[in-house]
Amino acid sequence: MKQALVRLLEKSIQAGIEQKVLPPPVPTRIEVELTKDPGHGDYASNIAMVLAKQAKKNPREIAKILSERIEDRDGLLEKVEIAGPGFLNFFVRQAGFARLLGDVHRQGERYGSSDLGKGRRVQIEYVSANPTGPLHIGHARGAVVGDVMANILDAVGFKVFREYYINDAGNQMNNLGKSVLLRYRELLGETVEFSEGCYRGEYIRELASELRKRDGDRYIREKPEDLIPRFTEFAAGAILEGIQEDLRIFGCVFDRYFSERELYRDDGVGKLLGELEEKGFIYREEGTLWFRTTAFGDEKDRVVVRQNGDPTYFAADIAYHLNKFQRGFESVIDIWGADHHGYIPRMSAAVQALGYEKDALKVILVQLVNLLREGKPVAMSTRSGEFVTLREVVDEVGKDAARYNFLMRRSDSHLDFDLEIAKKQSNENPVYYVQYAHARICSILRIAAERGYTVPAYDRADLSLLQLPEEVDLVKAVTRFPEVLEGAARSLEPHRVTFYLNDLAGLFHSYYNKNKVISDDAALTGARLFLCRSVLTVLQNALKILGVSAPEKM
RNA sequence: GCGCCUGUAGCUCAGCUGGAUAGAGCAACGGACUUCUAAUCCGUGGGUCGAGAGUUCGAAUCCCUCCAGGCGCACCA
Numbered sequence: 083m084k085q086a087l088v089r090l091l092e093k094s095i096q097a098g099i100e101q102k103v104l105p106p107p108v109p110t111r112i113e114v115e116l117t118k119d120p121g122h123g124d125y126a127s128n129i130a131m132v133l134a135k136q137a138k139k140n141p142r143e144i145a146k147i148l149s150e151r152i153e154d155r156d157g158l159l160e161k162v163e164i165a166g167p168g169f170l171n172f173f174v175r176q177a178g179f180a181r182l183l184g185d186v187h188r189q190g191e192r193y194g195s196s197d198l199g200k201g202r203r204v205q206i207e208y209v210s211a212n213p214t215g216p217l218h219i220g221h222a223r224g225a226v227v228g229d230v231m232a233n234i235l236d237a238v239g240f241k242v243f244r245e246y247y248i249n250d251a252g253n254q255m256n257n258l259g260k261s262v263l264l265r266y267r268e269l270l271g272e273t274v275e276f277s278e279g280c281y282r283g284e285y286i287r288e289l290a291s292e293l294r295k296r297d298g299d300r301y302i303r304e305k306p307e308d309l310i311p312r313f314t315e316f317a318a319g320a321i322l323e324g325i326q327e328d329l330r331i332f333g334c335v336f337d338r339y340f341s342e343r344e345l346y347r348d349d350g351v352g353k354l355l356g357e358l359e360e361k362g363f364i365y366r367e368e369g370t371l372w373f374r375t376t377a378f379g380d381e382k383d384r385v386v387v388r389q390n391g392d393p394t395y396f397a398a399d400i401a402y403h404l405n406k407f408q409r410g411f412e413s414v415i416d417i418w419g420a421d422h423h424g425y426i427p428r429m430s431a432a433v434q435a436l437g438y439e440k441d442a443l444k445v446i447l448v449q450l451v452n453l454l455r456e457g458k459p460v461a462m463s464t465r466s467g468e469f470v471t472l473r474e475v476v477d478e479v480g481k482d483a484a485r486y487n488f489l490m491r492r493s494d495s496h497l498d499f500d501l502e503i504a505k506k507q508s509n510e511n512p513v514y515y516v517q518y519a520h521a522r523i524c525s526i527l528r529i530a531a532e533r534g535y536t537v538p539a540y541d542r543a544d545l546s547l548l549q550l551p552e553e554v555d556l557v558k559a560v561t562r563f564p565e566v567l568e569g570a571a572r573s574l575e576p577h578r579v580t581f582y583l584n585d586l587a588g589l590f591h592s593y594y595n596k597n598k599v600i601s602d603d604a605a606l607t608g609a610r611l612f613l614c615r616s617v618l619t620v621l622q623n624a625l626k627i628l629g630v631s632a633p634e635k636m
Numbered sequence: 637g638c639g640c641c642u643g644u645a646g647c648u649c650a651g652c653u654g655g656a657u658a659g660a661g662c663a664a665c666g667g668a669c670u671u672c673u674a675a676u677c678c679g680u681g682g683g684u685c686g687a688g689a690g691u692u693c694g695a696a697u698c699c700c701u702c703c704a705g706g707c708g709c710a711c712c713a
Contacts, residue, residue, distance in 0.1 A: 118657090118659090253713095370711060382709090420640090422713090426640085507675060508675065515661095518673080519676090523672095584650095594677080599672060600672055
């Protein structure tokens with residue numbers, strides 16, 4: 083509907099230009115919005131005010147010129163009014179709205195999707211937690227934001243690739259192996275001391291005892307230098323398997339888990355740094371290699387190879403991002419914890435130095451989660467290994483509530499996650515509000531069927547009977563869905579889908595309480611069933627994108 | 637000290653990229669189940685959009701200056 087109105091406006095501006103009452107050109111962006119106040123019609127455009135400056139005319143005068151030249155061939159509009167400083171208010175005929183439900187009917191589970199992305203390839207990297215311990219609640223938010231963002235981009239026509247970067251090459255891996263070895267020795271009766279950087283979580287103890295069960299005490303005679311790599315290998319493998327399992331249970335499935343080690347194969351990182359040095363982006367100073375990130379606006383240059391010869395994490399990350407682009411992705415999205423925001427300028431600099439557009443890399447920052455129980459903070463300390471794992475949260479509150487809760491805020495704002503509220507099956511928990519709307523419609527359709535009503539086909543339903551204000555509002559909301567997905571994709575803001583769902587469910591609950599869908603009037607019942615079915619389709623499609631189930635009964 | 641993010645109703649937050657009288661949920665109060673599911677709905681009250689100046693037809697939104705909070709400022713990842 084919005085787009086149809088934009089086209090009408092384009093044509094009327096065109097006509098105005100041809101008749102020399104408006105100066106060219108036709109603006110590239112014409113805004114049409116849903117109105118808040120029914121007195122302002124259904125849709126409104128501010129285009130007359132936008133044109134006022136270049137046309138050097140009073141906005142109301144321009145509005146008049148435009149409204150006189152609108153050729154409504156399809157009979158969508160009842161009338162067009164000029165209001166306030168120069169708004170064009172469109173009053174859509176009821177039949178115009180009802181027609182839109184035909185799209186829902188025809189497209190079914192594809193309703194809402196579009197070809198905004200035109201099949202362009204996007205890679206989206208998220209979670210990417212080091213395999214040094216199980217995922218905790220902090221990782222969960224990034225996982226959901228990434229997963230849902232990917233679903234949204236997929237829906238609007240991008241070809242999406244989901245990836246998890248495994249940081250399995252740094253010295254933290256060494257610490258992991260060392261930590262397990264120490265616990266292993268402890269199990270065999272030695273007294274051990276944990277140095278700085280060691281991991282002390284309970285899971286380390288479990289890994290050690292697993293090793294002991296499997297291989298007994300035969301490692302006790304070997305040298306630590308020989309043992310640590312093997313212990314590391316074992317621990318990282320086991321932990322990564324656990325991470326993958328947790329993510330799967332949480333509904334996050336990746337196309338690929340990319341190992342950092344792969345970047346070092348055949349001295350890949352070294353060669354890349356050499357190339358960048360030839361191009362002048364890297365220089366040597368006091369025995370270290372520096373990347374000239376200041377050339378692209380970073381506040382200082384960054385080390386890529388330390389004095390001791392080891393490449394930094396940043397060096398590998400440059401290679402990783404080059405690898406992404408070389409695999410043919412036109413656009414790359416990284417999802418990071420907000421505490422890494424300082425890392426953006428250097429990564430952006432690297433991407434530009436590699437010869438790609440600045441816009442080719444986009445970063446979504448996800449703020450930390452405050453875990454609460456009945457309003458009181460739950461203590462978490464990664465160092466000591468006291469934290470609530472993702473698995474524990476999913477087990478306690480369920481996948482649906484957990485996922486929905488992480489999508490109720492903009493990603494870059496802090497989020498309080500209260501375990502007790504998330505668990506409650508009450509009105510404090512919005513996920514049930516939406517699911518309940520779905521279950522209610524299912525129930526209506528069931529009972530309608532029992533009474534001999536079926537949802538009519540689009541051309542058999544008399545949708546002109548849908549005249550109540552609540553019905554028009556519902557139709558409007560249904561038609562907003564594709565726009566919401568596009569907006570969420572454009573702005574990289576998955577929370578918009580959640581807010582939209584709350585609105586839609588609210589409109590339905592309100593309608594439901596006031597009106598009967600099933601009545602003795604067969605034609606009216608048919609029209610209302612058709613409307614219900616349309617709402618149901620949107621609820622299902624949207625919930626699917628969020629990775630939240632749509633129960634038929636509650 | 638520098639940089640980024642945040643500041644909107646008592647609380648938690650939206651505000652569609654500058655539009656018309658700033659919204660929702662909780663909490664408070666008052667109502668609605670003999671009905672297609674009350675995990676719902678209807679109503680009432682509640683605001684100096686952190687403060688100040690600026691840009692223009694028009695600002696919660698954009699620019700500048702302050703104030704408050706968070707996070708960064710490694711040859712860690």
